[in-house]
Amino acid sequence: MSSTFLGVPAPRGVGHLRGTQTFPDAARVALGDSQLRRNLGHATSTIRAKRAAVVGELDDWEQLRLAGSALKTATMARLDEHLERLEREVTARGGTVHWARDANEANAIVTRLVQATGETEVVKVKSMATQEIGLNEALEAAGIEAKETDLAELIVQLGGDLPSHILVPAIHRNRAEIREIFLREMPGVDPELTSEPRLLAMAARKHLRERFLRAKVAISGANFGIADTGTLLVVESEGNGRMCLTLPDTLITVMGIEKVVPTWQDLEVFLQLLPRSSTGERMNPYTSAWTGVTPGDGPQDFHLVLLDNGRTATLADEVGRAALHCIKCSACLNVCPVYERAGGHAYGSVYPGPIGAVLSPQLTGVEDNASLPYASSLCGACFDACPVRIDIPSLLVRLRAQHVDANRGGVPSAEAAAMAAASWVMSTPGRFGAAESASKLGRLLGRSTGRISSLPPPLSAWTASRDAPRPPEETFRQWWARERGTS
């Protein structure tokens, strides 16, 4: 699969990967929400500090990052072989493997599998892949209720809300808001419930335990699929995953094809990188692994749905495919100054933050998510935090170029015309000097204060919140020529 020839066009991603608004429009709404700003600022700075502390404990952190990057690069280069191996091993151990070209196919497969059990209720382990494909909505349309069991996902589901963070989907909520949601939506909850975290967790625990005990079908994602033994693996903090993965009769796992790793040995690296980057813990509390079906122990019917949904199309770009290396730790979200202020919903896709800004446009095709590659100041904090060294700023710049190139031909936009003109002017010194002299017409502005507080569009976007400097009487090159002569 290192070749870019795919025979037939690879399917583009569908499902929850596109917003209804552009990023700037959606962000504008979020920025005005003072509760959201406070919640996000507090939560991200807390996780940032935890991560920095545990990463700082390891002398070989940079070597681990390099190893993680190398393992992912090597795996992507032979993804087809690893996936076929995974399929063979899962099948040999009593599981059934299904291949889904896109979200719609995956939803249809899972719905059919649940219907075959005769059940109308399933429990779910927190999973980005099932969020991506909109599985809960698809099941609901078929009369099947999917119950989220991760505490934060439960809060989001009960609140009729959308997740806004990969790891902490209810990061935009504080405990007072969570108490209100529980009091409103949780049947039989103690009306005296306070916003004390322990009491909130106990209320959720009681609510969920009934579900675990009666559930016959569970649906999960996977953090890793180990090709050489056909083992699936989930890491989590709350134990809800362990309940879902062991108690029901039927287990259906939806896994993006990029989640495969060749061997158990690879986990030596990834299980050090992931928890420290993600929750800021040395090790996550629960790591569950299962291999096919074991008679008399755990689910007796196991299905693995391998999801493409734009991943093969992304893989075709030998640089852009680095976005598929992501292990969904969300460290880049927590350090991103744009995410911290605009929040996750502004990105439109289930994948928010810096990684979402490079992953979503590649899964859908950049024209379907054209504003996301620009939703970054290119400050580079994400690249530094990424445990598998995805160079997100460079990928963003590359996607911007793809967007611009896709819109060449026809009447150029005002921006394209300005960029072409600037390129023409700045590729020779004579033209540049002339343009600088012309720009001094700006000296007609701001004569009384030395600052310009109002400019016409598009520069009005600048002066809406910042003054602009008045062009100087003399440019540097004019000063140099006057003082030193030309060199």
Next chain:
Amino acid sequence: MRIALFVTCLADAMAPQVGKATVTLLERLGHEVVFPSAQTCCGQMHTNTGYQREAVPLVRHHVEVFEPYDVVVAPSGSCVGSVRHQHAMVARDAGDDALADRATAVATRTYELSELLVDVLGVEDVGAYFPHRVTYHPTCHSLRMLRVADKPLRLLRNVRGMTLLELPAADQCCGFGGTFALKNADTSTAMLADKMRNVLSTGAEVATAGDASCLMHIGGGLSRLQSGTRTLHLAEILAST
């Protein structure tokens, strides 16, 4: 040492005092400064906005102008970052491997001001005097593309008469980001608001940094608020006596 000044298009047109301060400082330290007057722009704005094709002639021009010099300095972490991390890529993506190799050669001889002073010239005390309260903002590209680390702070700590105040959350972006400030003006402003809050919390008279672009952003906000705190480029403080 003979040093070629890459003043950057922004400092040339909008902040000539930064270029003049760089000249004053380097000459005071006994070096010869030359200004290749054919220089224009590194093309970063084009590259970062997606107009990589339009950046190619700018990269070619920059390489041709600075190729003859052994040492090039720019008073900008961001423009040096573009020269070092983008020029060869832009050339290579355009299919011009020869230009990419030449760009790489120029890039290895191009330094941001604090890098030149500390790493090349081996100076940390430049003999400056600046009797004011100052806070330093490490710009994103000098911090994370060039890894200048504490070089600017080492230079500032040796300035006589100056009180250097630690900026809270210093490593967070000010929200400039080139055309990001226009395309995502609201988010940019929210980032700027937090940066200004942190700057003002120090009680500094002056906020300084190694990039005229970020300073234009922070300074534009501080000026709009009539905050009484002004911005000065690192070169301007180091040039003061």
